Amino acid sequence: MFEPKIIGFCCNWCAYAGADLAGINRNQYPPNIRMIRVMCSGTIEPLYVVKAFKEGADGVFIGGCHPGDCHYQSGNYKTQRRIVLLKRAISEIGLDPRRIRLEWVSAAEGQRFARIITEFTEEIRKLGPNPLKLSGVENGI
Amino acid sequence: MESKKITDKKKLKLAIGLGSTCSGCDIAILDLGVKLLELIGLADIVFWPTVFDFKYSDLKELGDKEIDITLHHGTIRTTEHEEIARILRKKSKVLIAFGSCSCFGGIPGLCNLTDKKQIFDAVYGENLSVANKENIFPEEKLLINKNKSITLPHLFDTGKTLKQLVEVDYFIPGCPPPMQLIEGLIPLMKDVLGGAQLPEKGTVFGSKKTLCDECTLKKENKMISKIVNPVTAIVDPERCLLEQGILCMGPVTRGGCEARCINVLMPCRGCMGPGPETEDQGVKMISAIASILGVKDEENLTDQQIEDLLSGIKDIVGTFYRFTLPDALLNRKVKERR
Numbered sequence: 001m002f003e004p005k006i007i008g009f010c011c012n013w014c015a016y017a018g019a020d021l022a023g024i025n026r027n028q029y030p031p032n033i034r035m036i037r038v039m040c041s042g043t044i045e046p047l048y049v050v051k052a053f054k055e056g057a058d059g060v061f062i063g064g065c066h067p068g069d070c071h072y073q074s075g076n077y078k079t080q081r082r083i084v085l086l087k088r089a090i091s092e093i094g095l096d097p098r099r100i101r102l103e104w105v106s107a108a109e110g111q112r113f114a115r116i117i118t119e120f121t122e123e124i125r126k127l128g129p130n131p132l133k134l135s136g137v138e139n140g141i
Numbered sequence: 142m143e144s145k146k147i148t149d150k151k152k153l154k155l156a157i158g159l160g161s162t163c164s165g166c167d168i169a170i171l172d173l174g175v176k177l178l179e180l181i182g183l184a185d186i187v188f189w190p191t192v193f194d195f196k197y198s199d200l201k202e203l204g205d206k207e208i209d210i211t212l213h214h215g216t217i218r219t220t221e222h223e224e225i226a227r228i229l230r231k232k233s234k235v236l237i238a239f240g241s242c243s244c245f246g247g248i249p250g251l252c253n254l255t256d257k258k259q260i261f262d263a264v265y266g267e268n269l270s271v272a273n274k275e276n277i278f279p280e281e282k283l284l285i286n287k288n289k290s291i292t293l294p295h296l297f298d299t300g301k302t303l304k305q306l307v308e309v310d311y312f313i314p315g316c317p318p319p320m321q322l323i324e325g326l327i328p329l330m331k332d333v334l335g336g337a338q339l340p341e342k343g344t345v346f347g348s349k350k351t352l353c354d355e356c357t358l359k360k361e362n363k364m365i366s367k368i369v370n371p372v373t374a375i376v377d378p379e380r381c382l383l384e385q386g387i388l389c390m391g392p393v394t395r396g397g398c399e400a401r402c403i404n405v406l407m408p409c410r411g412c413m414g415p416g417p418e419t420e421d422q423g424v425k426m427i428s429a430i431a432s433i434l435g436v437k438d439e440e441n442l443t444d445q446q447i448e449d450l451l452s453g454i455k456d457i458v459g460t461f462y463r464f465t466l467p468d469a470l471l472n473r474k475v476k477e478r479r
Contacts, residue, residue: 046424047470054470068440077439081431081447089427089457092254094475131475 004058004124008035008117009044013071014106015063021110029114030121033061041065041102042075046086049100053090056133059099059124061117066104076104096127146336147234153209153330155180156188156200157239158229160215160222161249161300166240167191167214169317176324183330184210200228208232209333210326212239212313216249216467217301221294230307235333238303241316244345245414246302246467248316253466253473254458256298300467312345316412316464319398322346347397351416355396356403360384364436368453371408382408383433388460392416393425412464421470423461430454 010016016037022029038044041064049060062083064076080102087097101120105113157170171192173180186193187208188200211233217223230236241247252260265271265278284290303309313322325346332339348355360381369386376382382389382403390411391403398413415422435442435450442450454460462469 046427047421050421050424050470074436074439077436077442078432081434081451082428084447084451085427085431085454085457086424088451089423089461090471092456092458093471093473094477095471096477128478131477132471 002125002129004032004121004129005056006033006059006061006117006121006124007052007057008033008061008063009038009041009048010035010061010063010105011041011065011071011075012037012039014065014069014104015041015113017107018063018105018109018113021107022114023110025110027111027114029117032121032124033117040070040072040075041079042070042072044079044082046082046089049083049086050090053095053099053130053132056130058127058130058133059101059120061120062100062102063105063113064102066106069104069106095131098123098127099130147333147339148209150209150334153184153333154187154207155184155330156208156211156229156233157186157191158188158200158211158213158225159190160213160226160243160303161218162215162240162242163248164191165317166212166242169240169320169323170212172320173323176327179327180330183327183334197225200225200232203232205231206234208234210235210237210330212237212326213303214238214240214243216242216246216252217297217303217306218249218252219294219296223306226303226306235310235339236303236307237311237313238309239313240318241314241412241414241464243303244312244314244468245465246300246472247412247464250300250302250465250467251459251463252300255474257296260296299473302467305467310342311340312343312414314345314347314395314412314414315398318346319401321399322397345395345414345417347395347413349417350396351419352391352394352396352398352400352403352409352413356381356391356400358382358403363433365434366437367450368434376406378406382406388430388454390422390426390461392429393419393422410463411461414465414468422465423458423469426461427457 010019041062044062052060064079070076083102087100091097103116188195211229213229217226238244242249261278265273281295282290282292358381359379363384365386367386371387377385387408389408391409393416394409394411395413395416402409411422419425466472
């Protein structure tokens with residue numbers, strides 16, 4: 001069976017703490033996500049996401065603080081706009097925009113974090129492997 | 142060490158080869174005017190199909206590394222372009238990717254959003270101006286009689302940059318390269334002749350900073366509330382175009398063109414390629430534009446309002462990767478398996 005590889009970028013203050021809480025509470029979620037802690041979802045450049053896809057990730061999860069809760073006041077608003085644009089850009093290139101998922105998870109929402117990751121993993125499993133990985137971008141010729 | 146003299150000749154040999162190109166780069170070289178005479182004084186032109194009557198056989202007869210400097214312009218689109226690029230690399234000491242097409246893929250590189258079949262279907266079938274009832278499509282091989290056939294080069298699905306095919310020594314970007322960069326070839330040739338230290342391999346000629354750095358328009362507050370169409374907008378000629386809501390690629394594009402478009406109030410389209418330290422021009426622009434658009438009152442915007450705000454940007458890949466699609470990280474349209 002196809003096991004998706006998912007890269008997760010989680011902000012230090014909310015989503016990563018939420019993931020920690022999920023661990024402490026022993027909420028089960030699939031091990032397909034590889035999490036990377038960043039200081040703020042606003043530091044996640046679209047380049048990181050594109051690079052993850054280029055390197056063969058099947059999905060990219062981005063977790064930040066709920067609107068209004070950003071530790072740095074407004075980082076998550078910028079991420080939100082960036083991801084909207086990036087989703088449109090990757091769908092023009094032919095990737096399914098559902099491969100990127102942006103969610104707001106607070107430090108208290110361990111259970112919700114586990115649920116979101118389970119949902120997202122199943123969604124990616126249905127979408128299948130990253131087409132960049134299958135054909136190889138360079139193999140167009 | 143590069144400081145070793147790479148040639149003992151009194152006069153250099155210069156070749157100018159091409160791929161898929163509009164030949165605007167050739168015109169730009171001819172635009173040197175009086176300086177062209179100085180250039181010809183320094184180098185004999187041994188290959189330049191656009192301007193002189195050279196045949197490919199003339200090129201093939203040259204020995205390995207016999208050409209001192211080669212300028213290559215145009216995207217690699219066919220087997221013919223590929224062959225010429227490989228021959229030029231073999232026969233040249235210094236190979237320079239000249240113009241945006243050769244450096245980053247350029248406008249022809251937008252072919253990567255489609256493939257050969259789609260292009261042929263449109264050009265020879267679906268376009269309204271085409272009458273092709275018999276469904277005749279170009280063939281690569283045509284049999285004239287039993288013993289004789291002629292062949293055309295094969296068209297690739299994917300456009301490539303010169304760098305993706307062979308080793309490239311220097312890059313001169315621009316569409317076409319700005320005059321001051323082309324004039325820079327003359328001191329480079331003198332350096333080759335005199336045995337001076339040449340620039341490091343892989344050097345991109347142009348500024349070490351982005352275009353915004355050399356743009357002279359007044360920059361005050363980079364926060365915009367909506368995207369404006371440059372055709373219908375009434376433009377303030379003193380103020381930064383991006384601050385007026387016009388999509389300008391200045392923040393992510395290499396300088397060195399002295400803001401030639403902005404000086405006539407046209408926004409930068411990004412022909413000089415990604416700025417120094419920028420890996421991918423398009424995603425950098427996505428990041429930049431999303432950071433300044435709709436900042437005011439951002440906490441009260443609904444998802445729908447954000448969508449509406451960003452819908453002012455049409456055709457993201459075509460706008461942000463106008464000259465650099467083959468050189469981008471995601472450089473080719475792919476298909477999801479369903």
